[in-house]
Amino acid sequence: MGAQEDAGFSTRQVHVGASTATASPRATPIYLTAGFTFSDLDESAAHFATGSGFGYSRTGNPTVHAVEERIASLEGGDQAILVSSGQAAVTVALLGLAGAGDHLVVSEHIYEGTRGLLLDNLARLGIETTFVDTSDLDAWRDAITPRTKALFAETLSNARNDVLDVAAVSAIGAERGIPLVVDSTFTTPYLLRPLEHGAAVVVHSASKFLAGQGAVLGGVIIDDGRFDAAASGHLFPHLAHSDRLGGPSYAEKYGRRARGQYLRESVAPRFGPSPSPLNAFLIGQGVETLSLRMERQSANALAVARWLEARPEVERVDYVGLPSHPHHALGRRYLTRGSGSVFTVTLRGGLDAARHVVQSVRLITHMTHLGDVRSLILHPQSTSHSGRTVAERELAGVFPGTVRLSIGIEDVDDLVADLDQALDSVASVATGGRRTDAGTRGSEREVVVL
Numbered sequence: 001m002g003a004q005e006d007a008g009f010s011t012r013q014v015h016v017g018a019s020t021a022t023a024s025p026r027a028t029p030i031y032l033t034a035g036f037t038f039s040d041l042d043e044s045a046a047h048f049a050t051g052s053g054f055g056y057s058r059t060g061n062p063t064v065h066a067v068e069e070r071i072a073s074l075e076g077g078d079q080a081i082l083v084s085s086g087q088a089a090v091t092v093a094l095l096g097l098a099g100a101g102d103h104l105v106v107s108e109h110i111y112e113g114t115r116g117l118l119l120d121n122l123a124r125l126g127i128e129t130t131f132v133d134t135s136d137l138d139a140w141r142d143a144i145t146p147r148t149k150a151l152f153a154e155t156l157s158n159a160r161n162d163v164l165d166v167a168a169v170s171a172i173g174a175e176r177g178i179p180l181v182v183d184s185t186f187t188t189p190y191l192l193r194p195l196e197h198g199a200a201v202v203v204h205s206a207s208k209f210l211a212g213q214g215a216v217l218g219g220v221i222i223d224d225g226r227f228d229a230a231a232s233g234h235l236f237p238h239l240a241h242s243d244r245l246g247g248p249s250y251a252e253k254y255g256r257r258a259r260g261q262y263l264r265e266s267v268a269p270r271f272g273p274s275p276s277p278l279n280a281f282l283i284g285q286g287v288e289t290l291s292l293r294m295e296r297q298s299a300n301a302l303a304v305a306r307w308l309e310a311r312p313e314v315e316r317v318d319y320v321g322l323p324s325h326p327h328h329a330l331g332r333r334y335l336t337r338g339s340g341s342v343f344t345v346t347l348r349g350g351l352d353a354a355r356h357v358v359q360s361v362r363l364i365t366h367m368t369h370l371g372d373v374r375s376l377i378l379h380p381q382s383t384s385h386s387g388r389t390v391a392e393r394e395l396a397g398v399f400p401g402t403v404r405l406s407i408g409i410e411d412v413d414d415l416v417a418d419l420d421q422a423l424d425s426v427a428s429v430a431t432g433g434r435r436t437d438a439g440t441r442g443s444e445r446e447v448v449v450l
């Protein structure tokens with residue numbers, strides 16, 4: 001690219017100033033570039049042959065890589081793969097394991113987006129799902145078939161705050177060489193590291209606690225690097241058999257890292273939910289304060305949950321940090337640093353009371369998100385859980401009077417004062433008699449009469 005100054009205008013407008021000067025910035029630089037230059041033909045050939053270095057941001061980017069290393073370390077995993085959303089992380093993890101004709105066993109208390117992915121999208125690709133009660137270990141075992149390729153659950157579920165017995169469910173899968181994939185969004189590696197309890201793959205919505213400030217979407221998959229071809233190779237021919245060109249299998253090339261490498265080299269870049277380097281940078285910044293936020297948010301949530309439980313307007317509080325929660329003992333075993341910040345509270349006044357509280361809070365923000373530094377509130381029956389039947393909602397702990405809180409880092413007295421003023425005026429709201437559910441959407445089975 002010599003002699004740029006003598007070149008024509010159109011040449012100069014694209015080449016001048018493309019600095020290659022090196023510097024040593026303290027913060028992770030944002031490599032906001034589609035690709036990377038090669039210094040010679042051997043370097044480009046080596047990149048395509050072995051994946052060395054960086055070539056194109058969909059297959060690798062230094063900013064993304066730095067965040068992946070950090071998250072893999074915090075989870076105690078072998079490697080992490082950053083993708084563009086939590087939904088993409090779940091999709092990539094499952095498509096790395098299952099294909100047409102295969103089967104998954106999944107907890108019935110999972111994020112609605114994941115449930116839709118399984119019931120609508122993966123079902124159309126020929127991947128079948130059996131849903132089981134998270135706590136029923138016999139149900140997990142009984143649901144496994146010769147075609148089962150993964151067990152899937154969330155560490156701490158929305159809305160009932162059920163705790164997954166990671167070790168017990170992992171062990172049931174391990175008897176048959178089947179990996180447990182867990183969505184640990186609600187717990188983060190600060191509260192729980194599922195790989196230490198036997199899970200094989202962890203996914204997160206990085207949009208939530210990992211980024212922490214509600215500015216970006218992201219997702220991450222962490223593999224444990226313990227793939228065992230002898231125990232599991234028969235279930236995963238795409239890892240154990242030679243590749244399309246007759247070359248060595250992933251298991252031969254990568255040994256116990258085969259599953260993670262397959263996700264990184266084959267699934268994520270081909271389906272293509274690549275993260276923006278700018279978003280990766282913001283997730284990396286967020287992770288730097290993760291422990292401080294999780295500690296504060298868990299402490300705030302416990303204080304708010306205790307306060308709510310003592311209020312006359314409140315029927316129940318489903319927070320695993322409270323001794324009244326059915327999974328409190330299991331929570332104490334797995335969540336030794338705090339119980340997270342997301343929980344539900346069900347008001348005696350039903351939908352009218354919930355509507356009133358959601359619309360009366362001033363400090364707490366009414367929106368659909370969680371894990372933010374700011375406290376948030378949402379009415380699940382009419383939003384996140386509106387696609388479920390009444391019976392399914394009740395099983396999930398969602399009633400007309402239920403609101404979900406995601407408690408932030410604010411001064412807890414201010415949060416309590418905000419809820420206090422919202423609840424104080426609940427008493428004056430008429431309960432309104434019978435009323436059609438605000439969350440009703442079309443189909444008759446969804447109609448709720450309160």
Ligand SMILES: *Cc1c(COP(=O)(O)O)cnc(C)c1O
Pocket residue numbers: 085086087088111113114154183185186204205206207208217218219
């Ligand atoms: C938000 C969320 C997801 C989806 O993540 P996105 O980043 O919104 O795509 C998946 N699982 C859980 C538990 C979540 O809370």
